[in-house]
Amino acid sequence: MVSAIGGVRTAGVIVETEAYLGIRDKAAHTYGGRRSARNESMWGDGGHAYVYFVYGMHHCVNAVAGRAEEPMGVLIRALHPDEGLSQMYARRRRANEDTDLCSGPAKLCEALGITRRLDGADLTAPGTLCIERRLARPLPASAITSGPRVGIGYAEEWQREPLRFFVHASPHVSRAPATRPS
DNA sequence: GTGTGGATTATCT
DNA sequence: GATAATCCACACC
Numbered sequence: 001m002v003s004a005i006g007g008v009r010t011a012g013v014i015v016e017t018e019a020y021l022g023i024r025d026k027a028a029h030t031y032g033g034r035r036s037a038r039n040e041s042m043w044g045d046g047g048h049a050y051v052y053f054v055y056g057m058h059h060c061v062n063a064v065a066g067r068a069e070e071p072m073g074v075l076i077r078a079l080h081p082d083e084g085l086s087q088m089y090a091r092r093r094r095a096n097e098d099t100d101l102c103s104g105p106a107k108l109c110e111a112l113g114i115t116r117r118l119d120g121a122d123l124t125a126p127g128t129l130c131i132e133r134r135l136a137r138p139l140p141a142s143a144i145t146s147g148p149r150v151g152i153g154y155a156e157e158w159q160r161e162p163l164r165f166f167v168h169a170s171p172h173v174s175r176a177p178a179t180r181p182s
Numbered sequence: 183g184t185g186t187g188g189a190t191t192a193t194c195t
Numbered sequence: 196g197a198t199a200a201t202c203c204a205c206a207c208c
Contacts, residue, residue, distance in 0.1 A: 018200070027200070038193060056190030058201050075200060094203080106201050116192095151200050174201095 012079030058106035
């Protein structure tokens with residue numbers, strides 16, 4: 001994932017995501033067909049960004065995945081930063097090491113300068129925000145682990161669905177693999 | 183190292 | 196008026 005703001009590129013390899021499965025997923029902003037100005041871009045065609053603001057101070061970014069009128073998305077939870085690190089440190093004064101820059105959905109938005117101004121951006125074409133192929137070859141499936149999603153305690157049975165995906169060997173994921181849910 | 187609670191505001195009811 | 200797809204600081208072990 002790449003941002004280019006004010007001519008400065010910052011980028012990293014996506015190492016952690018969560019899936020949100022549309023109107024039937026209780027954890028999704030679009031559960032039950034809820035549609036509003038805030039989540040409008042989730043209802044557009046896939047390949048665009050959905051950027052939202054939470055907890056009065058944080059932004060998070062999704063890649064919209066469904067077709068138009070199918071509000072599915074992939075929350076980008078962590079990156080392995082590999083370009084524009086000095087700019088990331090400038091945006092995140094509190095970070096002391098590379099693993100503090102993008103190891104969380106709100107952190108990576110701060111590091112890449114992503115705000116609601118970029119809501120709806122086309123991720124498939126070069127621009128201020130886009131997703132590029134950054135690895136020479138895809139990771140093997142064995143490098144990726146799934147587990148329960150994070151921060152959605154209100155979602156009842158959907159809470160435990162293994163819809164979080166992360167590269168288990170990466171030190172840049174947002175937290176250690178979840179210990180078994182009883 | 184681990185656990186707990188405060189910050190802070192857009193958005194919806 | 197309540198809630199939220201989070202992060203950070205600080206207390207305590």
